[in-house]
Amino acid sequence: MTGPIKALSWEFVRRLSLTVPLIISILVLGPLSVEGLFWMAALPMGEVGITALSWHCLYLALGFILMATSLVEAYKGSYQRMFAFPVSNSFIASWMMVSAILAVVGQELLIHCLYRFTLSDWSMRAIFGDDHSLIGPCQPVFAMAISTLMAMYWCLRKFSFRKLFVCGVLVNCLGFWIGSHYYRSGFLAEARSWSTFTLLDATVCTAVIVTSWFVTWRGVARERCGDNVEHSFEKRVEVVTNWINTIIFPDGLRTHKSPEAAIAWNQWRHCGRGSALASGFGFGTLLAIMLFSSFGSRRDPEGVVVILLLIPSIVGFLTGSILGILAPPGSRERxxxxxxxxxxxDKRLARGLLWNAWWATLIAWGLVIIFGLLALDAAIVRVGGSSLQVQIDQLTRTSHHSLGVMILPLALLASGVLAWMLTATFVVLHWTGNHLLPLFAIVGVLAVVMGLSLLSFFIDKETIILLREGAMIAGAAVIVAGSLLGFWTAFQRKMIEPGSAALLLSFWVAESLLCWFILPAQPIHRLFLIGILMLSVSPIAMAPLAISRNRHVV
Amino acid sequence: MSESAVEIKGVSRSFGKTIALDEVDLSVSKGSVVGLVGENGAGKTTLLKHVLGLFKARTGTVRVFGKDPVADPESVLGEIGYLSEVRDLPDWMKIGELMSYTKAFFPSWDDAFAEELREMFELSPDQKVKTLSRGQRARAGLIAAIAHRPQLLVLDEPSSGLDPVVRRDILAAVIRTVADEGRTVLFSSHLLDEVQRVSDHVAMLHLGKMLLSSPMDDVLTSHHRLTVRFEQPLDSPLKIDGVLRCEGEGREWTVLCNGDRASVEHCIAQLSGELVDRAAPTLDEIFVARMND
Structure with missing residues (x-):
């Protein structure tokens, strides 16, 4: 059987040849850039209220989700052809499971090696702490998780709600089992790292993998003979989504008020609502877990503010990246x-698309904030009212927080603006049709941040402060100048009305004044923020230019 | 008001080192049906994208009803009905939703006509696009393209991959109907017998160059297929001015010529050839001869 294994492995490697290096780069550079960003904001990691264990779990979960998503896409693209090869069902099931396990386990081992042999080891220690190795129980747990995921996929290909319920129960049991290793003294106590892997743990993992293989094999056999078609997951999901559509979402058979409304409806139904709900629920849950788990142990309430800003930023980035794609992946069209x-x-088309981006961001952000408030409420119950009083007193008394309790509503407002800013910026960068542009923007920013962060090891403190402030002012100046040029070009090409341009610029001035007079930060930081705030309005002027560039290829 | 529906002058475009269009000129009169033919990669889709304003002409000009489709997409696309080769209708939309969505863009949308077409094409308003067959997708795309009664219908390979029944729907029921109402059709196709059947005018592209752009009748009457028998077998095909293609072996050869038929017949007679048959070639034969010329 070396022939089929060799051929399938070659295809598998080719399919993942772009995504795996990308995932590994994100996972290797991510912690370093997070460290750099905190350093740029002059905020030591220890004071943000997120424990090393939280970062560690978040990091592992992110790595697993990214890799599992890539694997699902890779298999979906190839299994129909695999079924036409002269190989048995058990071979297909085994090959898929072994390759998936090797991919997820190998990924962490590779990253661990990269950390060990690069400068990033410093960042690793700073973020994860010394006692949270990436080698250990996470490897068999990853193997178990990916095989469970695969079994669920194949099991639910012939869908029934009973199966869904059983899968849900089993996944929760496994989640509980994994969680019990972190919360050995009970779920309300503080979490500890999971470092020893017992014989019982090994037995549970092996049993789950073997059962998953059996379920996968049965699912593959059913799929291969077309037994799943009539009861496919897609068909059942469609029934549910149709039902939801009739209740919640506007009827597509109605008469649209305007062409822009039709465009917004089309985009909303196509990807807007999906990305809004998925990122809102996903990151909302994450925010809730982070707030709930670190509330009691946090030294500084500033951590709440950091988390409130960090999560909506990721939501904005993801929403912008999803809504920015105007052609299906793999298509030649942009x-x-x-x-x-x-x-x-182009102006009216951009307006319709922007409406969708606006609603998607608003809903995702709203969900995240609701989850955050619920988590805070639960945390208050958990630590008791007196502890909360201590926290708030500390918040209002500390010299850093001259805003007093106002810091929380302001942080909420800022998180909304940040989410919109990132969504709008990334959709516009994508709408130009050059999908490398957002990547260049991210890599450029990270390169500056990481470069300065690393330079701090070799250059004296005064020089590095000067460099940091220079980079901030230069960055802000580039953003403001580029945005004003965008406004002028859009105005000249009649893509923005003078009244709208004036309104947007006035809004930016108002934001800047609020930022300048209210924020208790150094002037240089305030100037930097004012520059960044331009991104909350300039994408509205730039969107028609981006659409025009994409739509009428020069 | 411009007399031409589409006026393309000196348009060139290249993708890297590949020349897609090379100084192409094309004029499409109002009310005509123009068939655009050419091999794969000849530049047909690129030319149609210029007409739709999806490519900005680097050299030359493109005018649709006298307007620049890049500068004024709203006005130009409002007059156009377009069916894409890839039929990239949103998979998740239902037919009914697709119709009401498209209606939002066209004030001239004719509900009764759209409904009539939907019934004629046997599509249900509750069917989702992703559940449709290739032929049904083409039909759904056609409803979206013609229910607003566009002044110009642009079809990019409308019948590629479709069965004869759907092809008949598209060509007979749609193209001729639109043309009979005095509106203009510009379509590209590989199926030359269909182009010959429905077009008033044919434009032939080859490697980005416009080889031929003439009324269909002129193209058919200016080309001749002659069957010739020689006294002695010929070793190689004839090389006579005006002969585009010469096929056969031994004594009997078929010649496809263009222009002055009498002059070609005279040359053949001088070579001791006897004219056995004289017939009008099909567009397919003319196309193959032109491509190999």
């Missing part, structure tokens, strides 16, 4: 012909 041939000016 915008679908269906959208590009809409009889609308």
């Amino acid at each position: 915008i679908t012909m269906f959208l590009a041939t809409s009889p609308l000016s």
